[in-house]
Amino acid sequence: MAAISAPALGSGLGYRPPFRADLFANRARVDFLEIIADHYFDALPEKLRELDLLRAHFPVVAHGLDLSIGSAEGIDHAYLDKFAALIERIEPPWWSEHLCFTRAGGINIGHLAALPHTREALDVVARNVETVRKRIKAPLVLENITTVVRVPGAEMDEPEFLTRALDATGCGWLCDVANLYTNAVNHGVDIDATFERWPWDRLVQIHYAGGRWRDGVLIDSHDAATSEAVWALYDRIVARAPVKGVILERDERLPPFGELLDEVERARATLKECGRWG
Numbered sequence: 001m002a003a004i005s006a007p008a009l010g011s012g013l014g015y016r017p018p019f020r021a022d023l024f025a026n027r028a029r030v031d032f033l034e035i036i037a038d039h040y041f042d043a044l045p046e047k048l049r050e051l052d053l054l055r056a057h058f059p060v061v062a063h064g065l066d067l068s069i070g071s072a073e074g075i076d077h078a079y080l081d082k083f084a085a086l087i088e089r090i091e092p093p094w095w096s097e098h099l100c101f102t103r104a105g106g107i108n109i110g111h112l113a114a115l116p117h118t119r120e121a122l123d124v125v126a127r128n129v130e131t132v133r134k135r136i137k138a139p140l141v142l143e144n145i146t147t148v149v150r151v152p153g154a155e156m157d158e159p160e161f162l163t164r165a166l167d168a169t170g171c172g173w174l175c176d177v178a179n180l181y182t183n184a185v186n187h188g189v190d191i192d193a194t195f196e197r198w199p200w201d202r203l204v205q206i207h208y209a210g211g212r213w214r215d216g217v218l219i220d221s222h223d224a225a226t227s228e229a230v231w232a233l234y235d236r237i238v239a240r241a242p243v244k245g246v247i248l249e250r251d252e253r254l255p256p257f258g259e260l261l262d263e264v265e266r267a268r269a270t271l272k273e274c275g276r277w278g
């Protein structure tokens with residue numbers, strides 16, 4: 001059964017302002033956009049006009065960075081109000097956040113921090129999602145993140161933690177294929193052996209991206225073309241689970257726009273082959 005009822009959106013791009021002109025010149029080659037929600041909070045009128053322009057030409061979903069769904073202290077209501085206002089403005093079929101925390105003890109820690117894989121953390125996530133749901137009705141999907149070091153005290157592994165988090169909250173899954181691959185490489189996990197333990201029946205959206213090696217660790221740097229290893233995993237996942245939309249994330253070292261379009265097209269070809277789109 002599908003995790004949420006929403007239309008399939010196809011193969012899209014994480015919107016970044018530097019390629020805005022190229023994007024509009026190639027509108028027909030991008031099926032939908034994902035915006036970074038936080039960039040439109042407290043935004044100047046011209047930024048909101050940009051958002052309205054994007055909305056007028058593409059289906060748009062929103063991706064948050066700082067909701068901190070795993071914070072034991074609960075959700076920051078001022079932040080949630082801003083998010084809710086954005087969701088009301090753009091009415092996306094779904095929106096997403098990371099299964100992590102970014103705030104602790106009232107301090108913003110400035111990055112996506114991994115939750116301990118414990119029952120206690122699951123309770124916190126469930127409570128926070130309930131708070132968020134009271135304010136935002138559009139379906140929330142949660143994304144798996146990368147972890148350089150494993151948080152001690154784990155009572156379960158990542159596939160089980162994610163599955164339980166989605167079961168407890170009723171949220172869909174945004175599978176970041178590059179993150180899944182990166183964690184497997186860095187932590188020596190056999191993807192083949194664990195593949196069926198991921199919650200594929202809850203899949204809604206995919207992220208894919210390129211990373212790079214730094215000091216013997218694979219980093220999800222979003223600054224290179226998607227690797228063949230990630231493409232292979234992407235193909236396998238699209239064949240396995242009825243995904244509704246896939247997004248290329250590219251943040252640094254932006255290449256000529258045609259190279260991004262090539263990746264978007266390659267991702268779309270797999271969606272079509274597997275009957276997920278078109």
Ligand SMILES: [Fe+2]
Nearest residue numbers: 143176207249
């Ligand atoms: Fe991602």
